[in-house]
Amino acid sequence: MRDATGPATDAVSWGITMASIDFASEISALRSTFTSIRKVSNVDELRSEVAELTEAAAAPDLWDNPDEAQKITSRLSHKQSTLERLEKFEERIDDVELLIEMSQDEDDADSLAEAVKEVEKLREQLSALEISTLLSGPYDERAAVLTIRAGAGGDDATDWAQMLTRMYIRWAENKGYSVDELDTSYAEGAGIKSATVQINAPYAYGTLSVEAGTHRLVRISPFDNQGRRQTSFAAVEVVPLIETTDHIEIDENDLRIDVFRSSGPGGQSVNTTDSAVRITHVPTGIVVSMQNEKSQIQNRAAAMRVLQSRLLERKRQEEDAEKKSLAGDIKASWGDQMRSYVTHPYQMVKDLRTEYEVNNPDAVFNGDIDGFLEAGIRWRKEQEQQAAAQ
Template identity: 65%
Template sequence: MTDVPAELKELSATLASIEAVLDVPKLRAQVAELEALASDPDLWSDSENAQKVTSKLSHTQGQVRRVEELRSRVDDAELLWEMAGSEGDADSATEVEAELAKLHKAIGELEVQTLLSGPYDSREALVTIRSEAGGVDAADFAEMLMRMYLRWAERHNYSTEVYDTSYAEEAGIKSATFQVKAPYAYGTLSVEQGTHRLVRISPFDNQGRRQTSFAGVEVLPVVESSDHVDIPDDELRVDVYRSSGPGGQGVNTTDSAVRLTHLPTGIVVSCQNERSQIQNKASALAVLQAKLLELRRQQEQAALDKLKDAGNSWGNQMRSYVLHPYQMVKDLRTEHEVGNPSAVLDGDIDDFIEAGIRWRRSA
């Protein structure tokens, strides 16, 4: 039998801890400050800054509203349980028990957000997907993963922008880079970084044999102006070329695509989604700065790991998607698994992300 009062008390205590970590009074003050900025008629003279202000306002308002609604639901459930007990109302008691399950899930999801406390966790995310071993199946798998993340973002009403897609010859993609424009997108998606593995009957094998293929996912925080990643001109090679793949005539008939090579590190990025060469260069430069920022972060982390004598767990195989001979998706770090690969590949990955964030914190 469920001890409803004890569970409600535990949920209330958990929510109180979350409220303290999030500092709800401070969030309310931030909302008031951002609302004042958003009401300034001069704000939209700088559209980029205006979008940042309105996005942060929407996110902060959402945080406050989410906490307040959960607190109200917990208080209402406690009151309804007391009334059900005093009046012998079995229907109300059943209603509270059903609400308990929903509250566990909602408060658990909010608790995960409090675990995103890294220096870049609150940033938007740059995601790069590359096909690895497995030939045309790997290229197809890379495209499946790209769709999975874009569908995940769509489910959450997060805006995305694809910066570059390199199409494979037969099917799928060699690589793609896109941005997820939402607060905490980096902290949320960073646990998706690593090598993903697909096992299935290959649709590209005329003998119908089972094929194992791999794709790599890289997640970076979007660089902000305060990061000051300076790239001297003499360290940069700029190449322009004609865009390829699907697109309008204006994209495919002019040398608007841009490839940047950072000479000291050998890092290469490209962008071909805009008609303007200037716009593509600006987008490519933003991606390059993010990669250099991540390189700096990795170097700092490597120094810490050396001091702690701790190994680096990133870059290893982290999830398997099995479509044959059985149906399963399993995270190899957290042991979380589901039996519906179709739903996962359609963007239903929140449970995997939550498990990954909790695993990273405990590790």
């Protein structure tokens, strides 16, 4: 016999909630969405890719090239995970449907409550799986190189740039992704002028590319002795990591290479030698600085990779601009301010493109940005479809 104040009470409250749930419609919706995802996922091709990567991962000389080995094993893990989810998802829907039927037949509130939780879990996982099918761009599978730059707002802006950098690093760390901090230019006062980080994970570029744009922060300034509200800005650039198979020809005559002494916060010297490297691509004006490696040679190689990535992204943007000019202007655009973060006079983070918003800025600053990423990816797909229809 149940304690009147224990599980029985919980079961009653669950019964009230579950009475309003149309389980047949929930299961039907799950099946319909999964069928659509399976169609666009091309399971046979995915199996073939897994087989090829498995063979490559088994090569005896795999780790002779650690960087390439890491890419192969990382892609294999991601593809295997996706394939496993696709192959088992339909079975999981069948299982939860059976659990619901048995629970209803036996009037078992506890089992039915467990089924409700499983339906919610399946819905969330299906949403994530659906998002992965939307990442089909030519570079979406790549690692991502993010550059965050302070904009208008003085010390608040440089502090905001550092907060954004931390936000992306925390997002990656929360997911177990490795992060390489390639370059940091510290401000004279608080925060940073700019930072470049590389996030190493399958589809990191496709996922994070929707973060490109201007981010606005509204808060009570910690640098204003009168405690006034301040608006500051930071720009985020996202490019795919260049790979050896990419062909971006760079004429050495188009480069201006400067070396200088690395510096840390407050102008403190990091190295005692002139190991930092600044490369300027004269035709485009693109400037890349690198100072976090130990030697000038390493910094130069890292700077060249980032330069190639930015030139690759520039080429893609030029191609997209040409397509847009032929298709006509799309009314909805990324705009200068793609997201606002407000901590005063109220608490809110809102994406101005997707209208997605949350009321917990602290969680967002600590890397909880998946909702914004998913909404952004769906929004981008809608814009592409609208452009194709014109």
